[in-house]
Amino acid sequence: METRRLRMLVELSRLGSMRAVADMLATTTSTVSQQIAALADEMGTALTEPHGRLVRLTPAGRRLAEHAVTILSAVETARHDLAPGAEPNGTLRVAGFATAIRAHLLPIVTALTTSHPRLRVLVREHEPAEALRLLAEDATDLVLTYDYNLAPAAEDPVVNTTALWTARWGLGVPARAGIREGTTLEVFAQLAGQDWIVNSRNTADETVIRTLASMAGFTPRITHQADSLDLVQGMITAGLGVGLLPLGTVTFPAVRFLPLTAPDVELRAYAVARHGRLDWPPLALVTDLLARRSGRSATGQHPGRPAGPDTEEPRRMP
DSSP states (O other), rough: HHHHEHHHHHHHHHHHHHHHHHHHHHSSSHHHHHHHHHHHHTTOOOOOOEETTTTEOOOHHHHHHHHHHHHHHHHHHHHHSSSSOOOOOOEEEEEEHHHHHIIHHHHHHHHHHOOOOOEEEEEEOOOHHHHHHHTTSOOSSEEEEEEEEEEEEEEEOTTTEEEEEEEEEEEEGGGGOOOOOSSSSHHHHHHTTTTEOSSSOSHHHHHHOOOHHHHHHHHHHHEEEOOOOHOOOOOOOTTTEEEETTOOOOOOOOEEEEEETTTTTEEEEEEETTTTTTTTTHHHHHHHHHHHHTTOSSOOOOTTTEEEEEOOOOOOOO
């Protein structure tokens, strides 16, 4: 049902003549007559009847004109709500990894309850591959994801990516292991015989480990998986292996943190949305607030461009 035809019907009920409707809408009387007739065909009932040299609305026509006023008002309201620059309202669906949600999104959501009470944010915790799949299925509006500088995410032409923050990572080893500090490859070379612990829900850190191990001249033995960094440290304490940890981690007494430099290991966080959606006020607002919180400008940057510092870890804590 075309809103243009409904508007002509409303004006006909108000003005009483097709010529007056045509003059008001800057069209022809013939066009108005054709559009009203097409609307009658859609509805399956007569909307007008002869009245002298003019026409008048039938009871069905008058009733539809009443509905049309409500429909056109709702359409206009929706247009204002969705227009760029409109007051953000409605429901925004966000999927992302735990640290991004906990440390960056939740403070924004709390502030929005006061600044934009008509905006509701629905939150789902997912690792990048899961969250990006939801975005592709249009089951979420905004994704908070990450990659590593040594395991960059593939460019996707159908999404807009805004760089947020970065975080340096190092290596957690048993404190009693006696591993000497050095460059990343020197540290890795000392661990050629160790078991390695990787993320159970994302392969990015495993890619980093395999890349660095290859550069150090060996193939790592990936044996354990864990999503919680506390559990990773517990496994290291139990002597089950070694694994990546974010810089600034408060380590367990039996765990030693080794910085990785030359090459550095750096996690990079992003806000991702489908192209053409960032002019929707709720999405534009939250993306901008995330970028500002990270010291960035929400300009839609390609993965690989660094952002401001952050020491948060990306895995779900218990």
